[in-house]
Amino acid sequence: MTITDVNAAFAAEKAEQIEAAREPERAFQARIDRGEVRMIGADQYEVLTGWDQGETFTVSRNAEGRIQQILGNHGLDGRADGTIALYASSPAWHGLGQIIPGGTTDIDEVLRLSGLDFEVTTVPAKYEWQGRMREHTDQQHTVRADTGVALGAVGSRYTPIQNRAGFEFLQELVSRYDVVWESAGSLRGGKRVFISIRLPESVTVDAEGINDVVVPYIAVINDHSGNGQFQCVVTPWRPACANTERFAVRDAVTRWAIRHTAGATSQIKEARRTLGLSSHYFEQFAAEETALARTEIAIADFHHAIADLWPLDEDSSKRKQTNQAARLDALNEVFATEAARVGQTAYAAERAITGYLDHLTPRRPPQSMTEEIARATASLEGADDEMKSKAHRRMLQLRTR
Known part of the structure; x- marks a missing residue:
């Protein structure tokens, strides 16, 4: 014994x-x-x-x-x-992070390199009243299980969706378990995390003409603070200028989200149906973009579109008029560059607008962020998706005149 x-x-x-x-x-x-x-x-x-x-x-x-x-x-x-809590398969995010050329399929390695190798748990929400601790039964706090750092206040039914679940969700979504992870990282102390994969087949716009290549990505963005959902987005990306081409294409949906509840990530079939992944969305995307690439426009058409997207009242302040003039100058410059590459078309106009939104529109980053990272985060999270969709619809109107 x-x-x-x-x-x-x-x-x-x-x-x-x-x-x-x-x-x-x-x-x-x-x-x-x-x-x-x-x-x-x-x-x-x-x-x-x-x-x-x-x-x-x-x-x-x-x-x-x-x-x-x-x-x-x-x-x-x-x-x-x-080191920085970011994994990437190429020097993305302005050269930050742990770079593995060509990427890796190993979830554990990406979790470690990206700083996502932590779990999130919930603890009771307590407060002091007249010298005694009380518990708020309708609320709880999310905290990092590795450090105990608080991430947010949530409802009593909130169930954390763990970081690893995001990787597994993407694997099941595309029905492949050997996917190469494109990037993964953590923001705001772990309150928000992101993971992305690149789909194997690229999308070609106007194959017989400009032959512009767009790379399709799928990204998961998970919020642990209680201020956002677990969401999956389809993100067409133009490597030539690093523009995010995420906008509504006819009836195709580019975003799927679910609240943090028990069994949330088991709804893979619903995610597949809603996103319509590569076949429906990217076929429509390529068709509409090709139509724009074959639609020549005058500079006046471009200026009318800008006026519709950023309307300016006659009695606007001098500051707003100055900002509008600066915006127009910047957009004209980007349009000239795009037009030199793909012709003076509705496609070049749309590229100019998305390029301006991704790279030139003024950003006021939080104190903990640089402006470059604020831009990258805004592109990933879709801060300008609505404006991009509006620009896309406006360009399609020029096609049907």
């Missing part, structure tokens, strides 16, 4: 826990010692080497002084070793 010394076992287990807690500290200190990271303030650090060179991040520590969270000042989250 084997006799276990409970005290000795407890001491050994506790020592392992302490050692594990110290490991991130050692990894982080090792980067400082190697000259890869330097302190620039009380809790501010700068990366000196690699893809992340020049980026800064903030380190928060718990009461014992151990690293609790690393948040990059570009808006992407950081890991304990000072």
Whole structure:
């Protein structure tokens, strides 16, 4: 019979826990010692080497002084070793993150590299009243299970959809388990995460003419803060200018979303039906874009479309008039570039408008984000989808005059 010394076992287990807690500290200190990271303030650090060179991040520590969270000042989250919580198959997101050329199919590796290897749990919502703690039975809080950092306040029926479930959802959605992950990352301390895959077949616009190639992606965006749903979007992407061509095409739907409830991600059949993935959406997309590519327009037509998209009242303030003039100048410049490439067509006009929205429209990023990352996030999350759809419909009207 084997006799276990409970005290000795407890001491050994506790020592392992302490050692594990110290490991991130050692990894982080090792980067400082190697000259890869330097302190620039009380809790501010700068990366000196690699893809992340020049980026800064903030380190928060718990009461014992151990690293609790690393948040990059570009808006992407950081890991304990000072690198950025982002995986990409190519130097996307302005060269940040852990790059694996050609990508990987390994979910565990992407979870680790992207900083998504954490689960989300819920805890009771409590408050103090007259010296005593009470519980709000209709609410709870979402927290990271690895650090205990609060992510948001949610209702009592809220059930977290874990990060791994997002990867598995995409695998089941396309009925393939060897998909190469394009990108994955975490924003705002883990409150919002994203995962994307590239579909194997590209889409060609006007194959007999301009032969413009559009790459189809599918992305999952998951919100752990209670302020958003678990959503999946189809995102056509033009590599030549990095424009996101996501807009409504006839009756095709490009977005599917579901609330955080028990069994949410089991509704794969509904997601497939609603998104209509590659066949219906991209066939209609290519047909309509080809029609635009064969529709020549005058510069006046382009200006009328801009006036419809960004209307300006006669009694508008001088500031609004100045902004409108600056916008028109910027759009004219982009249109000229596109027209030189694909002709002075409705297609070039639409490309100019989507390019302006993705790259030039003024953005006011949150304090924790750079303007570049704010733009990338807006494109991913579809901040301008409605405006792009309106522009698409406006260009189609020119085709049918």
